[in-house]
Amino acid sequence: MSLAAKSLLLIAVLGLAACNNPDRYGAGAGGAGGAGGAGGAGGIDTTGLGDPNNPTSIAYFNQTVGDRVLFAVDQSTLSPEGRAVLTRQAQWLMTNPGYAAIIEGHADEQGTREYNLNLGAKRAAAVQNFLISQGVPAGRLRTISYGKERPLEVCSEEACYAKNRRAVTVLSAGAGV
Amino acid sequence: MIRPMRTTFRTLLALAFGIGTLIATPVLAQEPPRIVIGPGVIEPMPIAVPTFIDEGGAGDYAREISRVVISDLEGTGFFRNIGEEAHISRITSFDGGVAFEDWKAINAQVLVTGAVSVAGDRITVKFRAYDVFNGNTLEGAALQFAGTTDGWRRMAHKVADVIYSKITGEGGYFDSRVVFVSESGPKNARLKRLAVMDYDGANVAYLTDSNAIVLAPRFSPAGDRIVYTSFETGFPRITLMDVASLQRRALEEQPGTMTFAPRFSPDGQTVVFSLERGGNSDIYLLDLNSGALTQLTNSPSIETAPSFSPDGSQIVFESDRTGVQQIYVMPASGGEGTRISGGEGRYGTPVWSPRGDYIAFTKQNAGRFHIGVMRTDGSEERLLTASFLDEGPTWAPNGRVLMFTRETSGAGGQTSLWSVDITGRNLKQIPTDGPASDPAWSPLLP
Numbered sequence A: 001m002s003l004a005a006k007s008l009l010l011i012a013v014l015g016l017a018a019c020n021n022p023d024r025y026g027a028g029a030g031g032a033g034g035a036g037g038a039g040g041a042g043g044i045d046t047t048g049l050g051d052p053n054n055p056t057s058i059a060y061f062n063q064t065v066g067d068r069v070l071f072a073v074d075q076s077t078l079s080p081e082g083r084a085v086l087t088r089q090a091q092w093l094m095t096n097p098g099y100a101a102i103i104e105g106h107a108d109e110q111g112t113r114e115y116n117l118n119l120g121a122k123r124a125a126a127v128q129n130f131l132i133s134q135g136v137p138a139g140r141l142r143t144i145s146y147g148k149e150r151p152l153e154v155c156s157e158e159a160c161y162a163k164n165r166r167a168v169t170v171l172s173a174g175a176g177v
Numbered sequence B: 001m002i003r004p005m006r007t008t009f010r011t012l013l014a015l016a017f018g019i020g021t022l023i024a025t026p027v028l029a030q031e032p033p034r035i036v037i038g039p040g041v042i043e044p045m046p047i048a049v050p051t052f053i054d055e056g057g058a059g060d061y062a063r064e065i066s067r068v069v070i071s072d073l074e075g076t077g078f079f080r081n082i083g084e085e086a087h088i089s090r091i092t093s094f095d096g097g098v099a100f101e102d103w104k105a106i107n108a109q110v111l112v113t114g115a116v117s118v119a120g121d122r123i124t125v126k127f128r129a130y131d132v133f134n135g136n137t138l139e140g141a142a143l144q145f146a147g148t149t150d151g152w153r154r155m156a157h158k159v160a161d162v163i164y165s166k167i168t169g170e171g172g173y174f175d176s177r178v179v180f181v182s183e184s185g186p187k188n189a190r191l192k193r194l195a196v197m198d199y200d201g202a203n204v205a206y207l208t209d210s211n212a213i214v215l216a217p218r219f220s221p222a223g224d225r226i227v228y229t230s231f232e233t234g235f236p237r238i239t240l241m242d243v244a245s246l247q248r249r250a251l252e253e254q255p256g257t258m259t260f261a262p263r264f265s266p267d268g269q270t271v272v273f274s275l276e277r278g279g280n281s282d283i284y285l286l287d288l289n290s291g292a293l294t295q296l297t298n299s300p301s302i303e304t305a306p307s308f309s310p311d312g313s314q315i316v317f318e319s320d321r322t323g324v325q326q327i328y329v330m331p332a333s334g335g336e337g338t339r340i341s342g343g344e345g346r347y348g349t350p351v352w353s354p355r356g357d358y359i360a361f362t363k364q365n366a367g368r369f370h371i372g373v374m375r376t377d378g379s380e381e382r383l384l385t386a387s388f389l390d391e392g393p394t395w396a397p398n399g400r401v402l403m404f405t406r407e408t409s410g411a412g413g414q415t416s417l418w419s420v421d422i423t424g425r426n427l428k429q430i431p432t433d434g435p436a437s438d439p440a441w442s443p444l445l446p
Helices: A005-019 A059-066 A080-095 A113-133 A157-166 B060-075 B100-105 B151-167
Strands: A068-070 A100-106 A141-147 A166-173 B045-048 B079-081 B111-120 B121-129 B136-149 B176-182 B191-198 B213-217 B225-230 B237-242 B247-250 B256-264 B269-275 B282-289 B291-293 B303-308 B314-319 B326-331 B345-353 B358-365 B368-375 B389-397 B403-406 B415-421 B429-430 B438-440
Touching: A005 B213, A059 A080, A059 A166, A068 A080, A080 A113, A100 A113, A113 A141, A113 A166, A113 B213, A113 B269, A113 B282, A113 B303, A141 A166, A157 B136, B060 B079, B060 B111, B060 B121, B060 B151, B121 B151, B136 B151, B176 B269, B176 B415, B191 B213, B213 B256, B225 B256, B225 B291, B237 B269, B256 B303, B282 B303, B282 B438, B314 B345, B314 B403, B326 B345, B345 B389, B358 B389, B368 B389, B403 B438, B415 B438
Parallel strands: A100 A141, B045 B079, B045 B111, B213 B438, B237 B256, B303 B345
Antiparallel strands: A068 A166, A100 A166, B111 B121, B121 B136, B176 B191, B176 B438, B213 B225, B225 B237, B237 B247, B256 B269, B269 B282, B282 B291, B303 B314, B314 B326, B345 B358, B358 B368, B389 B403, B403 B415, B415 B429
16 A cells, blocks of 8 residues: 555655745744734744834734734624724724734634634634724735634633633734735 | 344443353254344353464464454454453364364354465455354355455454444444544644544554644545645635545635535535635535535524435534524525424534434533434434543444544643444544544445
8 A cells, every 4th residue: 555655755745845834833823921923823923023112013013902802602792892902903904004914713622623613713703894894904804713723721721711712813014915 | 144133222232142042952043143232231242263374374464364353343342252262172274164062162152263365465364254053154254355465454354344244233344444633732733634544543644744734534435535624725725635646625715715614425526515704604515526616504603514414315514593503404405404403502513324314413511522313303312422522423334333532621631532332332542643633434445
């Protein structure tokens, strides 16, 4: 049976391809705490965050504006606190038109895989819709759901679950679309 | 002809031996040995499988094949092998006479003899299963398989499938593969890649690397293709892979949408899946030949996890249109569907049995997860497992065993694969090299 050999070949080919594709979930992403872009853990290189004191930097957006909103169990409705964060995000995005954003929706681990993928999508869509309602051009926003695949906190208690039920606005520079 | 008794599949698994062990001198032919799944006493059938005879060049293969046959049969929970140390007779010739009195004396109900020969890379395995008390061969249980030596485990599985099938009246399931997601890394940065293995965890081969998240692979009805959800493009996309060539392509790439939860139709020509747009998902059908897309549901709620009935006429799926995940059945042409789940808690990931008689599901209730089965109208719900997190059942080809993912809690939580009978018996972990999730059983191999 040559399946194993083919698998090795495939992996070798993909290994080469991966040179163009920096480790998406490697050292930078998913690290301790929620600082920087780590909480997003989805497809954005964490270098080039800039000076957090510079109000046009990604670091400023992540730390001062606030890059994420949290949700209640099973819900995708924005809380008053979430709306306040997103209002600031919208203002920032409109004064910094050189950035595009991918909104990552996440769920906690209490739920089946497919359902949680959809729940994450609903959360990301709720954020996207709110930002658009505040005037951010739709073309600068995309959404992605990670379902329960990328928890930020790893304990199996509500303290962790509450932080994992999130939508994170992950910026990328120079992609104004 | 050995036929199963009428079976009722209630809560218990029973063994009913058709052999009157107390009759000293049988005058009439006795019922051949059989196991009937239904209410009653549970006692594994004692069998004897002396090491298969080396008829030339077989070397370790004879012993290894015997070992796998025993492992398959004992693994069902229906059989108990009587070790060779207790045997009185030795089988020295495949076609020689059998001293049935010696096998009766150790209370073996069934005796399996076999022989293996190897020439070059060709291997031949033959076997006979005897009804010890009647002193004859079980009808249809004297066969020969030939192939290449690298397929030796499959031949062992085929031997065991024949024996299991003759004695239970159910279809076999040992000669099958399982595609699954092999996991590594910490919980907040889990690496996932597709892998396939024999149903018992042996012969693992990896189908992808772990550069992108992959979820929930499913075999085509012929076992030659796999559909799954991959983040390879950066966004979740249903993806089709050819198992032999490992070539793969994303299906249905519509910007701004997510596609997930794919599954083949019974004819293998179409894939049913969920397409999400703006946070709302509905169920769609994609014709793999024409590329035509058909929308089957139209509801502002989560509709996902579709699974065809084996005759292709209906689709079972989950929806939270009432506010809570529940299971619905609709015609394969689409529609609102009829809700079939009704108990407390949430019901998801429904999968139609290949025999058409049951739907397996994941249930969440009171902080626990369960794998369960119900009739296709929702009646006779029965929970088979309970843990912190059990999910995603898949049916063995014979529709009598389920495999699923179990995940432990906490920062060090890990996934593993487990199987259980539809009776709730014989719960056990499938050995894998590392954490593993999302199993999907292949059909019985040809």
